[in-house]
Amino acid sequence: MQDTFLGHSEVFWVGAQALIAAAGLLGLFAYVLDTRKMRLLQTEMRRASFTPVLSVSKQQVKPSQRTLTDSDGKEKRDLANAIAKVTMDGYYDLTLDITNIGQGPATGVAAWVTQVSSKFEFKGDDLYPTVKEAQYAQTAPMQVARDETTNFVWSQICGTGAALFIVECKDVALGTHQLQILAVPDGRQSSRNLDVEARMIHARGDTFGERLIRFLERTRDISRHVDRILATFENSD
Structure with missing residues (x-):
């Protein structure tokens, strides 16, 4: 047993x-x-602790002073855009005051704009790459420090449809971040207003x-x- x-x-x-x-x-x-x-x-x-967060603090829209050439080879002003009351059928300049409200500096800043469909909507949390037709900002800093406000200027933007403005930057760990701004003319006659929708997208784990x-x-x-x-x-x- x-x-x-x-x-x-x-x-x-x-x-x-x-x-x-x-x-x-x-x-x-x-x-x-x-x-x-x-x-x-x-x-x-x-x-x-080191992520930049960009926010639009002010916007200014004004008609572009475009110079054209007539059939005689003489330069002339595009009067449709030079008058005080301008519709968004023409071209406009856009100045954005952007503030870094995040904890870290925004480095390697690049800013561009591209025309998009009037039905364009933000979907998901994707970063938008540059495209061949992209138009870069005339004025843009290389770095935006914490709590710093600086302006970005785009010139001669076509006002016949929506435009997607991108301000891309890096953090100190080389992570990519984008301030994405969708600007749509409000459609009212003799108006220089834009309906603006902005969001900040942060890449997650995108660095080796x-x-x-x-x-x-x-x-x-x-x-x-x-x-x-x-x-x-x-x-x-």
Whole structure:
């Protein structure tokens, strides 16, 4: 009877160790998931400490003073755009005062505009690439410091439809960010007003350095937890 019990006891201990190992794996997975949430929170807080956030604080629209050439080769003013009351059927200049209300500086700033369909709408959180037809701003700084306000000037924008203005910048970790501005003429006769919709889009994990740091941090945490489990088994022996 005792030999039979001892024989079955070996099976019992093997099964018990298997259960302990399974419980350890479940604990490891739970720890990894919990650690991932904490890491994401820490990453967001760390990124927020150096992320620029651009905001439009003021806009000014005025008719463009375009110079054309008539059939005789003489220059003449586009009077339709030079008069005081101008409709958006012509061309306009746009000046935007943009303030960096984020925690970090905006570096490597580039600003451009492209014509879009009147049915264009912002969808998702995509960054818009430059296109061949893009028109770059005549005045734009290379850097916008924290709490700094500076102006961006675009000239001779076609007023027959909607326009998408992009102010793109980098943070200190080389992450890409865009202030996206959709400007649509309000359509009223003798009006120089624009209906403007603006949003700030931040790229997430778009730099190799950020991905590498997160990978090393997760690998280190998993390795430490595995070491604790192995040490527990060694102590139980």
